[in-house]
Amino acid sequence: MVDLNSLKGNELSAAMRGGTEGWGRQASSADNVRYSVKITGRGRRSICSCGCKNKATDIGMANGLGLTSGCEFSVALWVRTGKIKTMENLRRLWK
Numbered sequence: 001m002v003d004l005n006s007l008k009g010n011e012l013s014a015a016m017r018g019g020t021e022g023w024g025r026q027a028s029s030a031d032n033v034r035y036s037v038k039i040t041g042r043g044r045r046s047i048c049s050c051g052c053k054n055k056a057t058d059i060g061m062a063n064g065l066g067l068t069s070g071c072e073f074s075v076a077l078w079v080r081t082g083k084i085k086t087m088e089n090l091r092r093l094w095k
């Protein structure tokens, strides 16, 4: 069981909305509440894969597990749609 007191921000609100069954053990971007957290700490920061050429600053999470990472923008889109940013998605969703 996850201790809700150890969660905060987006993570806590996702846990409250989606429940914590399997939290930290299994996650599905389709079935669990998606949320983002900021990458903290130094090092190991990859380049965002969306094509923006920025560093990845956010992690796309569901059920306590990181499923994707990227720039704030692409992860926000993933949280909203469950899809990694593509130019088609962009045109459709961010007009």
Ligand SMILES: [Zn+2]
Binding pocket: 048, 049, 050, 051, 052, 053, 054, 070, 071, 072, 073, 074
């Ligand atoms: Zn990006």
